[in-house]
Amino acid sequence: MSKTVLITGATSGIGEACANLFAYQGYKLILTGRRLDRLENLASSLNEQHNAEVAVSSFDVRDREAVISSLESLPHEWKQVDVLINNAGLSLGLDPVHKGDYDDWDVMIDTNVKGLLYVSRVVSNWMVDGGAGHIVNIGSIAGKEVYPNGNVYCATKHAVDALSKAMRTDLLPYGIKVTAIHPGAVETEFSIVRFKGDEERAQKVYDGFEPLVAQDIAEAIWFAVSRPAHVNINDMLIMPAAQATASNIIRKRD
Structure with a gap:
């Protein structure tokens, strides 16, 4: 029987790469994001390339009611989610805290923290009912250390790190694994x-x-998810070889 993965922020970058890799591995996919046209195009491509079963659900993770209604409206058979990849997230601006944009702060907090919670609140209950599951939260090196002008974005990713530990503790009695993946510099959108x-x-x-x-990053996520049942990868920090810390990168000059 095929397993099912739900991926937020699947329209580009890490989410799209995960969709391709999990489709290749034979998973059924629930793809979510704000851009319905991209979701539908990706679903069509995955079906054509991998004969994958794909459901799409377009919503903004910041919108609590949209998250709940969209996910709960999925057919029953699609609610048997084995893997949740909380990938939706973003950073806006690079200003010192005294010059920060209030609206940017709200978007980052609402997306990176509250959005992750909204989706996890719904899907974790499906996993509890099923007695198993694996939640993968995409954090960042910004969740391990703070860099100049990163302030609120770093704070949100520190929250993701803390929530991953809390979820791992709270969901342990129900056989649900929780993994946090923390990338360094990744070239995406x-x-x-x-x-x-x-x-x-x-x-x-x-x-x-x-x-x-x-x-x-998709391959690292797959590694974590594909371990034997008795193994959980709690935390993984992944950097390019040229990067040692959030702000320490060796650059070659012509």
């Missing part, structure tokens, strides 16, 4: 979103070194 569409500024983030790519 992340920096384009952070700099609000300024692609030139976003590209400079990765100048002079080879960053991670989304596939690297």
Whole structure:
């Protein structure tokens, strides 16, 4: 019987890479995100390439009522979720705290912390009913240390780190594993979103070194999820070879 994975933020980057890898591994997929057209295109591609069964559900994880209604409206057979990948997240701006944008703060907190909680609240109950499951939370090196001007984004990812530990404790009696994956510099749409569409500024983030790519993180997630039943990978910090800490990167210059 095929297992089922639910992936938030599946329309690009790490979420999309996870969708491709889990489809290749024979999973049924529930793909969520804000951009319905991208979800539908990805679902069609996965069905064509891997003969994958795919359900899509378009909502913004910040919207609690939309999260609950969208997930609860899935057919019963789709609620038997084996793996939840809480991937939806973002960073906005790179300003010192005294110059921060209030709206950016709200979006980051509502997406990275509250959105993760909303989805987990629904899906973890399905897993409790089923007596098993695996939740993978995508954190960041920003959840392990704070870097200049990262303030609120770093705070949200520290929260993801703490919530992962709390969820692991609370869900232990129900046979549910919880893994936190913390990437360093990964070249996705992340920096384009952070700099609000300024692609030139976003590209400079990765100048002079080879960053991670989304596939690297998807493979790490698959490693954690595919361990034997008695093994849980609690925490994984993954960096490009050129990066030692959040703000210590060796860049080659021409």
